Amino acid sequence: MNSLTHSSTSVVRKASRFLLTSRRFCDTSRINGDEETLKITWETSEMDCGFAEEHEKISVRRTFLESTKLSASQVLDTLKQDCPGFNTKLALDELNVPISGLLVREVLLGILRRLSFDNKTRCAKLAYKFFVWCGGQESFRHTANCYHLLMKIFAECGEYKAMCRLVDEMIKDGYPTTARTFNLLICTCGEAGLAREVVEQFIKSKTFNYRPFKHSYNAILHSLLGVKHYKLIEWVYEQMLEDGFSPDLLSYNVVMFASFRLGKTDKLYRLLDEMVKDGFSPDLHTYNILLHHLATGNKPLAALNLLNHMREVGVEPSVIHFTTLIDGLSRAGKLEACKYFMDEMVKAGCTPDVVCYTVVITGYISGGELEKAEEMFREMTVKGQLPNVFTYNSMIRGFCMAGKFKEARLLLKEMESRGCNPNFVVYSTLVNNLRNAGKLLEAHEVVKDMVEKGHYVHLISKFKKYTRS
Template identity: 25%
Template sequence: MNYKQLGRSKALDFFSWAGFQMGFRFDDCVVEYMADFLGRRKLFDDMKCLLLTVSSHKGRVSCRAVSICIRFLGRQGRIREALCTFEEMESKFGCKPDNLVYNNVLYVLCKKESSGHLIDFALAVFRRIESPDTYSYGNILVGLCKFGRFETAIEVFGDMCKSGVVPTRSAVNALIGELCSFSAKEGAVGKVRVRNSCRNFTILVPKVGGNSDAIQPAVGIFWAVYKVGLLPSTFAIIQLLSGLCQLGKVEEAVEILKAVEGKKLSCVGEGYCIVMKALCSHGHVEITSHMFGRMLSQGMKPKLAVYNSIICMLCKLGNLDDAGSVFKMMNKNRCLPDSMTYSALIHAYGGAKNWEASYGLLIEMLGLGYSPHFHTYRLVDKILRENGQMDTCLKLERKLETQMLQKLCKDGQLEAAHEKLKSMIGKGFHPPAYVRHSFENAFRRYGKLKIAQELLRTTSETDRT
């Protein structure tokens, strides 16, 4: 074990000399150490030769030494050699495999083998284990999920629970994650056979929702491991919450979120965002209100998506007072609204024929630099005209045109900016000084200052007239 002082060559020479002196009848720890020593240096031929030499001299080869060889060979993708070592260990080394050997073989077959052709062999190896342990179950479950054998994986998980073995966290993550992914894929498209044609053919059509048959086992697995004090990774939990919400099973998602919430995981905030959006999209006002209050009471800062979902839901239901309160709370909590927030409120107040609120929100929206959708602007313009607010209509149009001009200048769209300013002049709209300055700077950057100055001169002459 002093190879760091001896060097690799001298360490190997000393081992060979000692082996011939002692007939290679070493203690197990020495053979195991040398197998690990050779495996780490990728001397795989020497590693196998070590086992054969010790065995041929009537020395003892332990299961641990064989398992070390299998693991190192598997890590380097030498799957066939690892399996050959496993199959020959009784005949060549006189060593009966134990759980450590089986677990390393399953590790190679399930985690390192990528084709999937040997998954049935892995399952057969697993069935040979008299008392599978946590790692036995963990490896086979990961392999079955990896290669899409979900029904068998669920069956193995059930057997594991009956035997009282707690699964590894990686196995739970694989089970829940792959089942959720399968559910999402199953819900994406479906095959439909068309027969009312000269030639039968199959087309793919989108499905609504997903495959609830795949998500339910994932939910069962979550609760089973939760009862024994084990939680999946944050990524797997988010996948599970997203899958349930996509299928409309929001109540189940809420229960899982409440269970996870007490563990103070980093996924709680994102989980609330997913669940709140789903609750709002399904119009569950009472549960949404309860969950929103729960967020605030625990000191969470709701994200913009949560506020938008609540405001949009309340606006659709015509509850403008509560929508306005949530909007004020949003500003108070320093969560900056976006164009979706303003659009929802403007359309809601517009539907209620409240021109003052709609106009005020649109002006505020423009002030933040957001460009309203054409239908949003037309709605406010229509309400203003119906209420005889012609001056306000002109003011709104002027502000919108000015913002569009400024945006074109900022994006470097000179031709469009030039046409926009000409159109504004034709309507009698004259941009303020800061917009003219932006217009000049945009044209100056591209060496076209004279064109900008000529048009601005026309504006100045019109102002004097």
């Protein structure tokens, strides 16, 4: 206990270092009947005219949208005919459709919707062919969003090199590459082992710009955090320092979180010290990282001391901070501590939200305490916090673990009746547990019901040994 207290005091010591015009009314008695009639007639005419103009604008917009959708349908039908010997460019020219950003969007979205495992290469080819054809028309210029949509198609088709070439075209044509561009590339190319190359490309790019951030390095760091490329965050941070850029509070927070996720505690606190020396006080995100670290490190007393320190320096802990702490303790199996901090949270005037309840429920399920999870589930609904898909998935998993498959299936129906659409994870949890318990017929019924409702039909193959009847 003494060592724990000493540890918590050390943490708090570290944390404490940063952290008419007046309107005159007309005398209506002076207005005679003719004047009043004239005034009413003029106002009514003006109002009618304004309404007519607005109605006309709405009608024009509706006509334009309907016309564009019809043109997009014609373009898609023409692209379907693409084959050796068929002049697709000439066929598109002969359609004589007006080119607009909306048309490009409708056609590319149409191609994206038609994508399947068997036609990926063809869809990528047709999308680019149409994109080039539009770009060759007079008085039309693609928007950055058009480029991003084509990149999305390339991403879905696994055309990584084509994505990178498209970015080069964007830069060459004078388009700014933003965080959206970067995210599309890093999310896709990262899976293909090309993340480092993509980051290097953006670091060297002089057109990479994302307005909310001080410089492109922060935009890259922020984007990498979203896709959990923690090791790459460290590398980018080192490149940033080598290029002479000084980190700000955002930079420190991102790199500190990456250090936490990588289990580099020493580096986390070294960055904290550097941050304080550079004159930055900790913000809500900084404290959140520290609480996460203390909770997962099974240091509830140190976490409590840090919460008290936050209040002392004028930073009031929010629902997010308590939820972060409870989540970490839950993962460490400290369920009693979770309940303690949930009570503390309410005492502090913070109302637990659906995320907080779900974290606690998931902890109870993982700890094999289904009854307490059910109690918490009832409590949240009574207090007006509607369960989300993650809450339901945890409860369904809990019932399955306890062999209560009837209750699990009833819960699936309940969530659907409440307008909470089950995701594939929910179906997978129920089906796999039913199968493992030898209840093959019931598992088949769940899958059949899913298919009949048109949910995740394209993922049927992920259910092993499932065949449609």
